[in-house]
Amino acid sequence: MSKQLLMYENVAPLNKTKHRELYVKPLDNFNxxxxxNSAPLTLVEFPAAAAEYTIVFIGTDxxxxxxxxxxxKENENRYFSTEQGWHARYIPAFIRRYPFVFSSPENGDKLTxxxxxxxxxxxxxxxGERLFDADGEQTQYLKNVLGFLEEYQAHxxxxxxxxxxxxELELLQPMSARFGTQAQGVETISGFRGIDRAKLKQLPSEVLAEFVRNDWLELIYLHLHSIRSFGEIMAKVTQADNAAPLTKTESESTTAETV
Structure with missing residues (x-):
């Protein structure tokens, strides 16, 4: 999967002196x-996102x-087009928070x-909206932005x-997906992971109880369902370039379908 922070080109800490006269006008597009080609997701977003996206896991242990x-492909967003905008009702919070973002030192003690x-x-x-008033105090708009990012950080x-x-439970396994296009034949995307259903079924009862208490089991099945619907979901956003639905999602360690 690709680098999501490609969206951010020139990130600077907000400063009431430097940015006192700055306004931010929300744009109608997502250029x-x-x-x-991917956007991080928090747990609270799973129910809304699973209906329109495929949810996977990315990164290292x-x-x-x-x-x-x-x-x-890298640098490709099939959910956006200049002509039609965003091709889904739900837009991940990672996308919606732009152009703002928290940064922190390595010890993570303070967010900026x-x-x-x-x-x-x-x-x-x-x-658009002013960030600081004439006295250098935060406007209500900026306070709302801070509230949104603080909530995002908690999630x-x-x-x-x-x-x-x-x-810890070794429930994640590498996966790949094969898809076909009329023009290019079959291609494969990889670099993501999914829940291993077999290992999930083998979890001790006390761990399953823990997952139920935390609502994690429900979220796991939303993830698994979204992978099962991979082809159907992506077919909706590939019609413009005559792409066929994804044909198969599989573990990289075996050739058997996992969902």
Whole structure:
């Protein structure tokens, strides 16, 4: 999968002196995400996202995150087109938070609100929402942005705890998906992981009880269902370039279908 932070080109900490006259105008398009082929997802987003995206897991054992697949190739987002905009009702919070993002030092003790200064909606001509008032105080708009990112960060930490548990229990397995296009034949995408159904069924009853208490079991099955619907989901967003549905999703360690 590709680098999601391709969206951010010139990230700078928000500063009430430097950015006092800055306005941010929300744009009607998602051009900034046109080259993003996956987007991280938090647990709270699974129910809405599973109906329109395939949810997988990306990263290494040190840092695994759920994500939705947006395209088959690097720098490709099949869920966005200049003519039609975003091809789904639900848009991941990772995308919606742009052009803002939290940054933190390696020890993670302090979060700093940052802004992509290259965002097309940034201006000093009074278009959109002002970030600081004449006295250098945060506007209500900026307070709302902070609230949204703080909530996102809290969900992110809960998601990390979930993923850490999956890694501890060795429930994740490498997977790949094959798909066909009329013009190019069969291709394969990989670099993501999914829940191993066989290992899931072998979990001790006390672990399953833990997953039920935390609502994790429900989320696991939403993930598995979204993989089962891989072809159907992606067919909806590939009609413009005559792509056929994905034909198979499989474990990289075997050739058997896992869902």
């Amino acid at each position: 900034f995400a046109k080259d993003v 040190e840092q695994v995150m759920p994500a939705v697949i947006l395209g088959f 609100l940052c802004l992509d200064e290259n965002y097309a909606g940034c201006n000093q001509e009074g278009r 992110y930490h809960r998601t990390q705890a979930f993923c850490k548990r999956l890694v």
